[in-house]
Amino acid sequence: MSSAYRPQDLETIVETYEDGFSGRKTAEIVGISYRQLDYWARTDLVRPSLADAKGSGSRRRYSYRDLLELKVIKQLLDAGLKLESVRDVFAYLRESLGEDIATANLVINGKNSVVVASGDELIDVLNAGQGVFNVLALGGVKDDLDAAIVELRPTPAASPAAEPDLDAEAPPASAV
Amino acid sequence: MSSAYRPQDLETIVETYEDGFSGRKTAEIVGISYRQLDYWARTDLVRPSLADAKGSGSRRRYSYRDLLELKVIKQLLDAGLKLESVRDVFAYLRESLGEDIATANLVINGKNSVVVASGDELIDVLNAGQGVFNVLALGGVKDDLDAAIVELRPTPAASPAAEPDLDAEAPPASAV
DNA sequence: TAGGCGGATGACACCGGTGAAACTACCCCG
DNA sequence: CGGGGTAGTTTCACCGGTGTCATCCGCCTA
Structure with a gap:
């Protein structure tokens, strides 16, 4: 699928983030504005689970899982959902997310109902x-998230291997 | 399904609306606020196809099909979609809506893609x-729309047959 | 220990969507 | 023909979400 990188790259890169992702980097990777990230943290949509902000000068630290949640949120927003209903979703979703991510589908119905089914279900x-x-x-x-992490890996001056441009944006509309 | 009425009732009732539905009535039937209906008409989301407003004191007249569109919009809003993306949808949808309503499914992907598929597709x-x-x-x-029309039919004083009260609000959530 | 820098915070503005209430025009009935 | 009620229009205001800019703070390095 997404661009050509050896799967091992991801692990390696993520290791360099062992202290977690900074706010700005998080926003960049996920593809949202810093303002959004900040607002969402203040309003309890997604708080950085490694280190929360406590006063000016402190630093937020986001985990990989945080990025995952943020990416889901971005997808939902891009799909035209109101931030309000995204909040509702995550009120329920948070616990069930995480295990079988590869195959699971998130199904949102109405305002409250949230389900994670897989395949034929x-x-x-x-x-x-x-x-x-x-x-x-x-x-x-x-x-998408993994691809973005690879694209935006640190040491931007020391990796001339592949051009880190293109396809970091929208997943093609394909079908439909 | 929705309450007990002979299908023929609907036709009869709709006939009494041969001049179309007034703004207030439309809002009531569809289940939105008059303010919303007004705003949508002004901003070209759904204009009353029988008679548009031209200056204060004029009257908007909505057709049955208008109500159908409005109801779809309401559903999408209830599902948590932004009004903005609803607009995008209707930019494409309008022509394809209408024929096989009973079986068709509306599929929205991303911001632009809009499809009406049926069944297994x-x-x-x-x-x-x-x-x-x-x-x-x-x-x-x-x-839902038909049920609402029947519930909120005119001549509230002249139809003692069935009590036209109660359940005039939300069509039961049923299933789900 | 002193800068400097990254990043959180605050203040302000703006826009879309909506509610509330005042205003106004049309229609019908007496 | 005039009054009243109904219904559409207009105005004001609010809130959520986001962009922008300025400020402030703490950590890290020299």
Whole structure:
């Protein structure tokens, strides 16, 4: 899928982030503005789990999992969801996210209902229910995130290997 | 499904609306505020197709199809979509809406892509694509709308047959 | 210990969406 | 033909989310 990099690269790169990701870097990787990241932290949507801000001069530190959540949020926003409903989603979602990310689908129905199904279950859910469903394949989110981490890896002056440009943006619309 | 009324009732009732639905009535039936209806008309989201407003004191007249569109919009908003993306959707959707409403599904992907698939096609699309999909079964929308029209039919004083009270609010969430 | 720099914070503005209330025009009935 | 009620229009205001800029603070390095 996403650009050509040896999977091992990701591990290596992530190791260099053992203290977590800074606010600005996080925003850059996830593809959101620093203002958004800041606002979301203040309003308890996603707080940096490694180190929270405590007064001016302190530093937020985001974990890889934080980035994952942030990326999911960005996807939902890009899909046209209101930030408000994203909040509702994460109120429920947080615990169930994390294990089988590669295959799981996030299904949002109405304002409260949130489900993580996998594969065929999804179809049953869609057939059964009413109203609007928002479906997000989590595997793609992780892929995007990993690709972005690789693209935006540190030491920008010491890696002339591959051009770190392009395809860091939107996953092609494909089908549809 | 929704309360007990003979299907013929709907036709009869709709006939009494041959001049179309007034703004207030439309808002009531669709389940939105008059303010929203007004704002949407001003900002070209849904204009009353039978008679538009021209100066204070004039009257807007909405067609049944207008109500259908409005109901779809309401569903999307209830699902947590931003009004902005609803606008994008309707820029494309308008022509394809109308024929096979009962079975069609509205699929929204990203900001631009809009598709109306039916039945199994839907599943293919979901498997193929990336990102977030918003799926809306249009049949349910029509059912809800029809039920609301029956509930809120005119001549509230002249129809002692069935008590036209209660459950005039939200069409039961059922399923889900 | 003194700078300097990265980054959190605060203040301000702006825009979209909506509620509330005042204003106004049309229609119908007497 | 005039009054009243109904309904559309207009204005004011608020809130959430975000951009921008200025400020302030703490850590790190020299």
